[in-house]
């Protein structure tokens with residue numbers, strides 16, 4: 511019997527996607543360019559509908575037509591080399607899907623190249639990590655709609671399901687699926703950093719033990735902050751190091767890694783004039799964390815505020831931190847969804863913002879309770895410029911800005927760095943300021959460079975001879 515789908519790349523994600531597909535009734539052909547990973551999967555999958563292949567040609571010829579091939583390999587040149595190895599054996603109408611974190615512009619290029627050969631190409635954002643890949647990720651496919659339709663029965667089946675709806679929807683043309691995944695990761699960076707900052711306040715300023723902070727995160731996960739990242743943070747804080755018996759978090763080196771998607775999110779925003787300051791601050795926080803030696807040196811040289819901190823009422827301040835975190839998250843998601851909106855307008859992609867919010871409710875790393883609300887908001891206002899001005903969030907932040915202001919001020923006065931919480935507050939205050947200070951910037955630009963300025967009371971561009 512011919513296989514119904516092929517998976518290439520059997521690392522962390524690919525092996526689990528293949529197992530997921532087999533568990534949903536697909537006959538899965540698998541191939542990896544080195545033999546070991548294929549053999550490992552064969553050992554794990556005995557009795558399952560997974561057939562290993564060790565030559566590309568045999569792998570391709572084992573597939574039903576039109577062939578559907580799912581790539582889960584390292585992003586960048588490996589994708590191009592795998593595509594090149596497939597082309598000689600494919601026919602018009604076959605479909606290649608790239609489920610990795612490819613840059614959306616690379617995806618658009620590959621789409622164009624393959625379209626000329628009649629081969630369909632889908633750039634598919636996948637989120638959910640190892641467990642999501644196995645049990646049901648969130649899936650963001652971009653490419654031609656008719657090509658998507660060929661793969662949709664399998665993709666919707668392997669996706670996470672929420673309220674009987676698959677967390678998979680057609681996103682839009684060319685690289686838009688990978689674009690949506692890229693910005694998802696930017697939001698992920700910001701969300702993670704905001705949580706880290708909330709933890710820092712509880713640990714450093716309120717001097718709470720790690721176990722108590724774990725309890726706080728767990729309780730937050732039963733309320734409006736409910737989300738995967740809050741849930742796993744509670745679990746992370748409970749974990750003990752087997753070697754020392756200390757909380758594992760206390761022996762993990764404070765240098766954050768990154769693989770590029772957060773950086774791409776910020777670069778795309780900067781290139782296109784999209785204000786995503788919280789996301790970018792979270793990226794810079796990772797960069798600064800990596801300068802461990804310099805930070806250790808600076809700690810011996812640079813001073814902070816005097817250590818005469820007032821006692822803070824514990825329960826009151828835990829709730830201030832909760833409010834600050836919620837508001838920070840709203841601002842970060844508002845920035846990410848603004849990036850979707852502005853880019854969609856720029857490229858005429860017509861991104862389905864409501865559906866994007868809904869497919870993020872299950873499987874993905876940024877799944878969160880309030881995505882239900884975000885989905886409802888975009889259902890009513892599909893062209894909304896910013897989530898902050900949706901009445902639901904306007905009301906929420908009216909209250910919660912107080913907590914954010916208190917936590918940011920107290921943190922700053924205590925010498926704790928809050929790149930994302932403070933950036934969220936600055937974003938909120940800047941966004942709600944109808945008359946900004948950019949008049950000063952324009953005057954300075956006109957003064958030194960004759961760049962001209964617009965007036966508040968007349969159309970056109972004006973230049974002043976400032977020194978006359």
Ligand SMILES: NC(=O)C1=CN([C@@H]2O[C@H](COP(=O)(O)OP(=O)(O)OC[C@H]3O[C@@H](n4cnc5c(N)ncnc54)[C@H](OP(=O)(O)O)[C@@H]3O)[C@@H](O)[C@H]2O)C=CC1
Pocket residue numbers: 518519520521522523524542543544545547582583584585587588591592609610611612636637638639640769
């Ligand atoms: N891990 C995660 O949580 C998530 C990862 N992703 C993305 O999914 C993709 C795969 O990630 P993941 O499974 O974690 O990574 P792994 O490193 O576990 O797997 C990478 C796979 O790519 C293969 N590969 C590497 N180089 C080449 C090449 N030149 N030619 C052919 N195959 C090659 C590897 O084979 P071999 O080992 O034999 O070299 C391996 O099968 C990446 O784009 C990643 O960013 C997306 C969502 C979540």
Ligand SMILES: O=C(CO)[C@H](O)[C@H](O)COP(=O)(O)O
Pocket residue numbers: 611636637638639695698767768769770771772875
């Ligand atoms: O896509 C993912 C989650 O959604 C991957 O886990 C990705 O590697 C996370 O990004 P980084 O490694 O830069 O933290």
